[in-house]
Amino acid sequence: xxxxxxxxxxxxxxDVREALTTLGVxxxxxxxxxxxxxxxxxxxxxxxxxxxxxxxxxxxxxxxxDDAIVGRTIETIHDAAxxxxxxxxxxxVLDVGQAMRIRTGEVDSQAL
Amino acid sequence: xxxxxxxxLGDVGVAFRTDVSExxxxxxxxxxxxxxxxxxxxFVFLFILVxxxxxxxxxxxxxxxxxxxxxxxxxxxxxxxxGLCLFYAGLVRAENVLSVLMQGFSIACLxxxxxxxxxxxxxxxxxxxxxxxxxxxxxxxxxxxGLNAMSGDIPESLFMMFQMTFAIITPVLIxxxxxxxxxxxxxxLFSGLWLLLVYAPVTHWIWGGGWLADLGVMDxxxxxxxxxxxxxxxLVLAVMLGPRKGFPDDVRPPHNxxxxxxxxxxxxxxxxxxxAGSALAADANAAMAMTATxxxxxxxxxTWMAIEWIKYGKPSLVGMVTGMVAGLATITPASGFVGPIGxxxxxxxxxxxxxxxxxxxxQVVKIDDSLDVFAVHGAGGMxxxxxxxxxxxxxxxxxxxxxxxxxxxxxxxQFAGVIAVVGWTLILSIVIALFVKAIVGLRVPxxxxxxxxxxTTHGERGYSLGGR
Numbered sequence: 001x002x003x004x005x006x007x008x009x010x011x012x013x014x015d016v017r018e019a020l021t022t023l024g025v026x027x028x029x030x031x032x033x034x035x036x037x038x039x040x041x042x043x044x045x046x047x048x049x050x051x052x053x054x055x056x057x058x059x060x061x062x063x064x065x066d067d068a069i070v071g072r073t074i075e076t077i078h079d080a081a082x083x084x085x086x087x088x089x090x091x092x093v094l095d096v097g098q099a100m101r102i103r104t105g106e107v108d109s110q111a112l
Numbered sequence: 113x114x115x116x117x118x119x120x121l122g123d124v125g126v127a128f129r130t131d132v133s134e135x136x137x138x139x140x141x142x143x144x145x146x147x148x149x150x151x152x153x154x155f156v157f158l159f160i161l162v163x164x165x166x167x168x169x170x171x172x173x174x175x176x177x178x179x180x181x182x183x184x185x186x187x188x189x190x191x192x193x194x195g196l197c198l199f200y201a202g203l204v205r206a207e208n209v210l211s212v213l214m215q216g217f218s219i220a221c222l223x224x225x226x227x228x229x230x231x232x233x234x235x236x237x238x239x240x241x242x243x244x245x246x247x248x249x250x251x252x253x254x255x256x257x258g259l260n261a262m263s264g265d266i267p268e269s270l271f272m273m274f275q276m277t278f279a280i281i282t283p284v285l286i287x288x289x290x291x292x293x294x295x296x297x298x299x300x301l302f303s304g305l306w307l308l309l310v311y312a313p314v315t316h317w318i319w320g321g322g323w324l325a326d327l328g329v330m331d332x333x334x335x336x337x338x339x340x341x342x343x344x345x346x347l348v349l350a351v352m353l354g355p356r357k358g359f360p361d362d363v364r365p366p367h368n369x370x371x372x373x374x375x376x377x378x379x380x381x382x383x384x385x386x387x388a389g390s391a392l393a394a395d396a397n398a399a400m401a402m403t404a405t406x407x408x409x410x411x412x413x414x415t416w417m418a419i420e421w422i423k424y425g426k427p428s429l430v431g432m433v434t435g436m437v438a439g440l441a442t443i444t445p446a447s448g449f450v451g452p453i454g455x456x457x458x459x460x461x462x463x464x465x466x467x468x469x470x471x472x473x474x475q476v477v478k479i480d481d482s483l484d485v486f487a488v489h490g491a492g493g494m495x496x497x498x499x500x501x502x503x504x505x506x507x508x509x510x511x512x513x514x515x516x517x518x519x520x521x522x523x524x525x526q527f528a529g530v531i532a533v534v535g536w537t538l539i540l541s542i543v544i545a546l547f548v549k550a551i552v553g554l555r556v557p558x559x560x561x562x563x564x565x566x567x568t569t570h571g572e573r574g575y576s577l578g579g580r
Contacts, residue, residue: 044365045420045424045426045428046365046366046369046428046430046431047430047431047434047470047474047484048423048467048470048471048474048475049360049363049365049474049475051363051364051365
C-alpha cells in the first residue's frame with residue numbers, strides 16, 4: 001500500500017476529489033495547510049506598515065491506495081490539479097506498513 | 113390647586129401613594145407615581161416640577177431636549193460598548209482579541225463608578241475659590257442631586273450620565289497604545305487614577321466653568337477634553353511600556369478587519385450622539401453638528417482611501433475606517449461651530465494630517481503606539497481645535513466667533529488651550545504611569561506576550577475553531 005500526499009491549490013480540491021472517485025478511490029483525508037515553493041508569498045499593507053506574508057493557502061489530500069493503482073492515482077491527481085501556473089503543488093508517495101478499518105477490524109488491502 | 117391637579121392626573125391613570133396627603137410643590141416629599149396609560153401626559157406633569165432646594169430659581173424641564181439627551185447618552189455608550197471595543201479588537205492578533213474587549217468593558221464599568229463617586233464632582237462641581245482649576249468634592253456620590261435637580265433644562269442626573277459616557281470612552285481610547293503587552297491590573301489602576309487626575313480636571317477647565325472656559329476656548333464636544341488627552345497619554349504609555357516584541361519589522365497584521373469595520377460603523381452612528389448631543393438640546397445647533405460630523409467622516413474616509421490608493425496602489429478597508437475615525441475626531445471640537453464647508457475642509461485635513469502623523473510616529477519616530485491613538489485622536493483633536501477658530505467664522509460658513517473676537521484672537525486662545533491640556537496631560541500621565549509601574553508593574557512577561565493575553569491573563573480563548 002502507498003500513501004499518496006498531494007498538495008494542491010484550494011480551488012482544485014473538488015476537481016481532484018471527483019477524479020479520484022471516478023478512479024475508484026473511495027476515501028481521502030483533506031487538511032487546510034499553508035506553504036510555498038517557487039510561488040513566493042505577497043505583501044499586505046495595514047495603515048502604512050508592510051507585512052510580508054510568505055505562506056500561501058493550500059489543501060493537502062492524503063489517500064492510501066493499493067500498489068497496483070498508485071501510478072493511475074498520481075496521474076489522476078496530476079491531471080485534475082494542474083493549471084500550468086506556478087503554485088500548482090506537489091505529489092509525494094510513501095510506503096504504508098499496515099492499515100485497519102476501525103469499524104470491522106479488516107486489515108491491509110481489505111481496509112482500503 | 114394641588115388637589116385639583118391630583119384629581120386631573122388621577123383621571124389619566126396617575127396614582128399616588130395614599131400616605132402622601134398632598135402634593136407639596138416646594139417641599140421634600142416626592143410622590144410615588146404609577147402610570148397605567150396616557151404616557152404623553154407625563155410631559156404635562158413634568159412641567160410642574162419640584163425644584164431642588166439647592167437652586168434659587170425654578171428651572172423648567174424641556175421634554176424634547178431631555179428625550180434627545182437620553183438618546184444621545186445611549187448612543188455614546190454604544191460607541192464604547194461595543195463600537196470602540198470591536199474596532200480595536202479586530203486590529204490585534206487573534207490571541208489578544210478578548211484582552212482588548214475585556215479592557216474596554218472593565219474600564220467602562222470602573223469609570224462609571226468613579227464618575228459617580230467623585231469624578232463628576234471634580235469635573236462639574238463648584239470648586240469655590242479653586243473653581244478655576246477643579247470642581248471640588250461638593251457633588252461626591254452625587255450628593256445634593258435630588259430627583260428633580262436640573263442642569264439647564266434637562267435633569268442633572270441626565271447631564272451627569274451623558275458626561276459619564278464621555279468619561280468612559282476617553283480612557284478606552286488609550287487602550288490602543290498598550291494592546292498585546294500590558295498588565296490588566298495596570299490598565300485598571302492607571303485608568304482610574306487618570307480619570308481623577310487628568311480627565312476630570314481638564315473637563316472642568318473647559319466645560320465646567322474653569323480657566324480655559326473663561327479664556328474662551330472653543331471645544332464643542334471634546335477635541336481637547338477627549339481626543340487630545342487620550343492621544344498624549346497614549347504616546348506616554350507607548351514609550352514607557354516599550355514596543356511589542358518584533359516591532360517594527362515583525363508584528364502581525366490585524367486578525368479581523370471585518371470586525372474593525374463593524375466597530376467603526378458603530379462609532380460613526382454613535383458619534384451623532386457625541387457631537388449632536390453636545391448641543392445639549394434638540395435644536396438646529398444639534399442638527400448642524402450632526403451634519404458637520406457626518407460630512408467630516410465621509411470626507412476623511414475618502415481622503416485616506418485616496419492617499420492609500422495613490423501611495424500603495426491598493427485602497428484598504430482598515431485604512432478607510434481609520435480615516436473615518438480621524439475625520440470624526442477632528443470635527444469633534446468644531447462640530448457645533450462650523451458649517452458644511454468647514455466640515456468638508458476639516459474632514460479633508462484630517463485625512464491628510466492624520467495619515468501623515470501615523471507614518472511619522474510609526475516609521476520615523478518609531479514609537480509603538482500600536483493602534484495609532486496619537487496619530488488619529490491626538491493629532492486629529494488638536495488639528496480640529498485649531499481649525500475650529502478658522503471655520504467658525506461666518507465667511508467660511510461657520511456660526512460665528514464670540515463678540516469682538518477675531519480669527520487670530522481665537523487661534524491664540526485655542527493654541528493656549530492645546531498647550532495647557534497637552535502639558536498637564538503629559539506630566540500627569542508620566543507620574544501616574546511611574547506610580548502604576550512601581551505598584552503593579554506595567555508589562556506582562558515575554559512568554560505571556562508571545563502566547564497571547566487571552567489565555568495567559570484571562571484564561572480564555574477567543575476562537576475555538578476545530579471544536580477544542
